[in-house]
Amino acid sequence: MTDAHDPRLQIGTRVVVRYRIQDADHSLTDAIGEVLDVGPDAVVIATRRGDVRIPTADVALVKQVPPAPPRRAPRR
Numbered sequence: 628m629t630d631a632h633d634p635r636l637q638i639g640t641r642v643v644v645r646y647r648i649q650d651a652d653h654s655l656t657d658a659i660g661e662v663l664d665v666g667p668d669a670v671v672i673a674t675r676r677g678d679v680r681i682p683t684a685d686v687a688l689v690k691q692v693p694p695a696p697p698r699r700a701p702r703r
Contacts, residue, residue, distance in 0.1 A: 635689045636665045644672055646681045654690040
């Protein structure tokens with residue numbers, strides 16, 4: 628579990644958040660992206676697939692990560 632005051636959860640920071648999946652027994656998954664919002668009950672991460680709202684009670688780990696590498700040009 629993490630705290631909304633965790634310094635790694637600053638808006639605009641790129642992070643990976645490991646969190647518990649609600650429907651599975653003891654299963655975890657990751658969300659990697661930019662922190663959009665931090666509240667007392669949840670954190671919102673902007674991922675490549677869209678925004679992910681994660682209840683703070685389900686967060687197991689937070690780690691800052693470097694900026695994403697630039698996308699490669701398509702092969703011809």
